[in-house]
Amino acid sequence: MLDGTAIVRVFLRRFLACALWMVALSCSAVTPDVLEKLAFGDSDAKNAALATIINSADESAIPLLQALADDTVQTSPEKKVYVVKDGKGVDAATGKPVDPLPDNLDDVVINNVMRKQIGVAIAALKLTSASKDVRLAAAKELQGNAEEDALPALAKALAKETDADVKALLTLTQASIQLQSKDKNLRLKAIAELAQSNNPNTKTLLLGLLEKKDGNFVEADPDIRNAAQLSLNAVQSKLSTGERIAQVFSGISLGSILLLAALGLAITYGLMGVINMAHGELIMVGAYSTYLVQNFFRNHLAGAFDWYLLVAVPVSFIVAAIVGMILERLVIRWLYGRPLETLLATWGISLMLIQGCRSIFGAQNVQVENPVWMSGGIEVMTGVVLPYSRIVIIGFAFAVLLLVWVMLTRTRLGLFVRAVTQNRSMAACVGVPTKRIDTWCFGLGSGIAGLAGCALSQIGNVGPDLGQSYIVDSFMVVVLGGVGQLAGTVYAALGLGIANKFLEGVAGAVLAKICVLVFIIIFIQKRPQGLFAIKGRFADA
Amino acid sequence: MMDKSLFSRLYGPRAWIAIAVLAVVALVVVPLCNLVVPKDSVLHISDYTVALIGKIMCYAMVALAMDLIWGYTGILSLGHGVFFALGGYAMGMYLMRSIGHDGVYKSDLPDFMVFLDWKAYPWYWKFTDHFWYAAMLVVLVPGVLAFIFGFFAFRSRIKGVYFSIITQALTFAFMLLFFRNDTGFGGNNGFTDFKRILGYAIATSETRMFLFALSAVVLIAMLLMARYLITSKLGRVLTAIRDAESRVMFSGYNPVNYKLFIWTLSAVMCGIAGALYVPQVGIINPSEMSPANSIEIAIWVAVGGRGSLIGALLGAGIVNGAKSWFTVAFPEYWLFFLGALFILVTIFLPTGVTGLIAKLAKRGPA
Numbered sequence: 073m074l075d076g077t078a079i080v081r082v083f084l085r086r087f088l089a090c091a092l093w094m095v096a097l098s099c100s101a102v103t104p105d106v107l108e109k110l111a112f113g114d115s116d117a118k119n120a121a122l123a124t125i126i127n128s129a130d131e132s133a134i135p136l137l138q139a140l141a142d143d144t145v146q147t148s149p150e151k152k153v154y155v156v157k158d159g160k161g162v163d164a165a166t167g168k169p170v171d172p173l174p175d176n177l178d179d180v181v182i183n184n185v186m187r188k189q190i191g192v193a194i195a196a197l198k199l200t201s202a203s204k205d206v207r208l209a210a211a212k213e214l215q216g217n218a219e220e221d222a223l224p225a226l227a228k229a230l231a232k233e234t235d236a237d238v239k240a241l242l243t244l245t246q247a248s249i250q251l252q253s254k255d256k257n258l259r260l261k262a263i264a265e266l267a268q269s270n271n272p273n274t275k276t277l278l279l280g281l282l283e284k285k286d287g288n289f290v291e292a293d294p295d296i297r298n299a300a301q302l303s304l305n306a307v308q309s310k311l312s313t314g315e316r317i318a319q320v321f322s323g324i325s326l327g328s329i330l331l332l333a334a335l336g337l338a339i340t341y342g343l344m345g346v347i348n349m350a351h352g353e354l355i356m357v358g359a360y361s362t363y364l365v366q367n368f369f370r371n372h373l374a375g376a377f378d379w380y381l382l383v384a385v386p387v388s389f390i391v392a393a394i395v396g397m398i399l400e401r402l403v404i405r406w407l408y409g410r411p412l413e414t415l416l417a418t419w420g421i422s423l424m425l426i427q428g429c430r431s432i433f434g435a436q437n438v439q440v441e442n443p444v445w446m447s448g449g450i451e452v453m454t455g456v457v458l459p460y461s462r463i464v465i466i467g468f469a470f471a472v473l474l475l476v477w478v479m480l481t482r483t484r485l486g487l488f489v490r491a492v493t494q495n496r497s498m499a500a501c502v503g504v505p506t507k508r509i510d511t512w513c514f515g516l517g518s519g520i521a522g523l524a525g526c527a528l529s530q531i532g533n534v535g536p537d538l539g540q541s542y543i544v545d546s547f548m549v550v551v552l553g554g555v556g557q558l559a560g561t562v563y564a565a566l567g568l569g570i571a572n573k574f575l576e577g578v579a580g581a582v583l584a585k586i587c588v589l590v591f592i593i594i595f596i597q598k599r600p601q602g603l604f605a606i607k608g609r610f611a612d613a
Numbered sequence: 614m615m616d617k618s619l620f621s622r623l624y625g626p627r628a629w630i631a632i633a634v635l636a637v638v639a640l641v642v643v644p645l646c647n648l649v650v651p652k653d654s655v656l657h658i659s660d661y662t663v664a665l666i667g668k669i670m671c672y673a674m675v676a677l678a679m680d681l682i683w684g685y686t687g688i689l690s691l692g693h694g695v696f697f698a699l700g701g702y703a704m705g706m707y708l709m710r711s712i713g714h715d716g717v718y719k720s721d722l723p724d725f726m727v728f729l730d731w732k733a734y735p736w737y738w739k740f741t742d743h744f745w746y747a748a749m750l751v752v753l754v755p756g757v758l759a760f761i762f763g764f765f766a767f768r769s770r771i772k773g774v775y776f777s778i779i780t781q782a783l784t785f786a787f788m789l790l791f792f793r794n795d796t797g798f799g800g801n802n803g804f805t806d807f808k809r810i811l812g813y814a815i816a817t818s819e820t821r822m823f824l825f826a827l828s829a830v831v832l833i834a835m836l837l838m839a840r841y842l843i844t845s846k847l848g849r850v851l852t853a854i855r856d857a858e859s860r861v862m863f864s865g866y867n868p869v870n871y872k873l874f875i876w877t878l879s880a881v882m883c884g885i886a887g888a889l890y891v892p893q894v895g896i897i898n899p900s901e902m903s904p905a906n907s908i909e910i911a912i913w914v915a916v917g918g919r920g921s922l923i924g925a926l927l928g929a930g931i932v933n934g935a936k937s938w939f940t941v942a943f944p945e946y947w948l949f950f951l952g953a954l955f956i957l958v959t960i961f962l963p964t965g966v967t968g969l970i971a972k973l974a975k976r977g978p979a
Contacts, residue, residue, distance in 0.1 A: 347774055347777075349908075403956055403960065406960050407959065407960065411773060411774045412689045412773070412774065412777065413959040413960075413963070414959075415689070415774065415777060416908070416911060416912060416915060416955050416958075416959050417955055417956045417959040417960065419908050419952075419955055420912075420951070420952040420953065420954065420955020420956040420959075421952065421955075421956060422952070423948045423949075423951055423952035423955065424948065424949055424952035424953065424956075426948060427945070427946075427947075427948035427949050427952065428949075430945070430948075431945060540905075544781060544782065544785050544904060547778050547781070548778075548782060551775065551778055551779075582789050582790070582792065582793050583793075585786075585789055586786045586789050586790055589782045589783075589785060589786035589789075590786060592779070592782060593762075593779050593782055593783060593786075594765075596769075596771060596775060596779055597765045597766065597768075597769040597771065598769070
């Protein structure tokens with residue numbers, strides 16, 4: 073897959089290759105004098121020539137510079153300069169094709185320092201391009217590479233620039249060059265300008281000014297240091313806003329994943345009281361179903377590959393639901409009312425499912441590819457990207473939640489399920505087929521686990537151990553949320569997700585996880601029934 | 614007279630004879646066959662077998678501990694692995710320090726600390742070069758942790774599945790903690806490459822045999838102690854708590870104290886088992902604390918028969934014996950077997966192997 077800049081780069085390369093032949097090289101910026109310096113002069117002369125070209129800010133000089141960088145410029149003893157490619161030559165001064173080429177040509181040798189300078193020059197010239205993408209790419213190229221020679225070109229480009237992104241980047245580049253200057257006022261001005269930035273690189277730049285080495289400040293001038301500190305504070309507050317947004321987002325994202333993983337459990341455990349330790353493996357079944365659907369599309373319906381998820385979602389639901397219903401009929405049915413035994417038996421099921429998966433698909437992770445429309449993301453701020461895949465999963469989690477809620481409150485099955493949960497024998501008396509409802513209910517919970525697997529396959533590894541990593545978390549969510557309560561599950565999932573991500577920022581991933589577990593253990597002591605306790609006589613059951 | 618009544622209270626004559634026979638086998642026959650009988654003889658028991666049986670005896674202690682808390686008191690712990698591992702780590706700390714300067718880096722510190730560029734031992738490693746201190750930690754660390762955890766959990770009347778799940782969270786949290794390199798217990802790799810224990814080289818047959826015999830003695834002692842407990846009045850209260858906790862409360866007992874006592878004792882037994890396990894196996898790492906390991910302990914007891922101490926021992930032996938045979942013969946089928954065992958035992962054999970034997974014995978003569 074090509075990302076934006078790669079496309080631009082490929083485009084540029086093709087464009088330049090054509091331009092080399094199409095556009096006349098005789099242009100205003102490259103006077104014969106400059107051309108001669110570039111081709112025959114020593115490195116000082118070459119630098120001077122480059123500076124002239126940059127100052128001219130004339131885009132038409134790009135092909136020649138590119139040719140220099142590509143080592144396709146050759147000279148003849150008669151002081152003629154040719155751009156030679158694939159055996160065909162163009163006179164650099166006139167832009168006319170030369171045929172046949174003289175056979176006594178010398179290469180113009182460019183050393184690495186020169187090559188970098190030429191790159192900067194090209195980028196500086198590209199800043200005048202009409203295309204925003206080209207300008208943006210050029211501005212990125214300049215950042216970190218440009219030196220004082222590029223300042224006039226930058227100023228010129230800035231004055232003309234209308235696009236905010238490019239402008240911000242250019243201002244930053246300009247300021248970082250000006251910081252290296254000898255003029256104190258220019259430096260102070262540059263520092264003040266940096267305060268407007270929300271780019272993480274600015275922070276690094278400003279921190280560089282405040283650095284201490286062997287007890288002394290690297291920067292001798294206290295005025296500069298004070299100004300830098302002020303700007304740094306401003307930048308940091310902007311950056312921390314961005315960080316916070318990113319944290320909240322990844323927290324909600326983690327929360328929605330937990331929600332997906334725990335929703336099915338909220339049904340099987342919360343409503344039916346079945347401790348299903350194989351729940352994680354049902355998630356795995358869903359993920360592998362997605363993998364199989366993906367393979368089917370790749371082999372037979374390659375044209376519609378981007379839409380395989382639309383098929384994978386129902387397939388993973390149905391496969392996991394069927395597996396769940398079989399399990400209910402064969403094993404769990406015999407253990408109702410004995411939660412600890414159910415726990416052990418379902419653990420056994422999970423071991424068998426894991427091993428079965430290893431035997432069929434191998435112990436390695438399998439590759440599940442995202443459809444193209446799920447790659448990329450929205451950039452809300454510099455460095456804060458919200459990936460589409462995560463956004464889709466957040467939406468998906470809430471869609472599933474809605475589905476479950478509708479199922480439980482608006483359908484006949486839901487009514488029966490609630491009836492059986494509340495009073496099994498009474499429900500049986502009024503003609504609810506309780507045994508069949510158990511099977512369907514377990515199937516529903518398992519199917520939702522399958523949906524979770526389908527979603528997880530899009531953002532994580534799919535392997536036989538997939539389920540194991542979610543089982544503890546899902547139980548924590550259900551227990552924290554309170555048994556038999558969808559609302560509790562939602563709050564617990566999102567709360568845990570966000571708390572986890574914020575703690576990760578403070579204490580690191582592992583400690584955050586430990587803190588959350590300890591918190592849950594303490595919380596359960598205080599409120600053994602979870603966040604949302606069922607009140608009344610069922611609370612004791 | 615007192616002694617005699619105690620003897621008969623614990624076990625009948627036939628059981629005593631069986632225990633004596635086992636003790637003789639473990640303390641006389643196995644050492645002879647391993648150390649004295651020449652290697653090419655049929656009667657020779659290899660070092661590998663000794664280590665395997667030694668390991669299983671440590672597991673059997675854990676199974677005993679689990680049976681006390683689950684089989685007799687009805688509290689299913691899915692976190693007993695953490696107590697086992699903590700005991701193991703406490704012993705491991707001593708063993709690591711006994712390596713001295715013989716590590717790869719020839720440093721004062723264990724290799725993994727040199728690797729992390731640490732300059733000194735963290736505070737919790739203090740005194741661990743003394744055996745008596747490490748031995749104290751083996752008992753105290755799991756004991757105190759279990760006491761604190763149990764105190765809060767039982768006081769807020771967490772029971773049944775909730776308790777199982779939070780114990781699982783406990784062992785999971787500890788596993789994550791010990792996987793961190795910065796925790797100071799060797800991260801992923803844990804402790805290994807031990808060289809000596811109490812000045813004796815750890816890899817020799819004699820040291821191994823001593824550890825084996827020690828495990829056998831401790832195991833029998835634990836069995837008798839557990840038997841003493843469950844035949845006492847305290848044991849009856851525990852069983853009553855298992856069967857009808859509310860009634861126990863209404864009869865004027867406070868179940869919290871009883872549960873807390875047996876829970877802490879059970880954790881300490883696991884810690885001791887872990888401490889005996891580590892020098893015999895030669896490694897301890899955080900995977901011992903994985904929730905899967907802890908849940909496996911429950912199946913040992915379930916297979917052998919809950920509420921039967923001999924059953925717990927049998928279960929640990931059967932499952933682990935099968936495991937070491939399967940993982941060599943058909944490694945890919947081990948999980949199928951274990952999984953099927955979980956399912957079949959819970960559905961068809963709620964009383965385990967001992968229950969089955971008792972049933973067959975009752976039916977047999979008639």
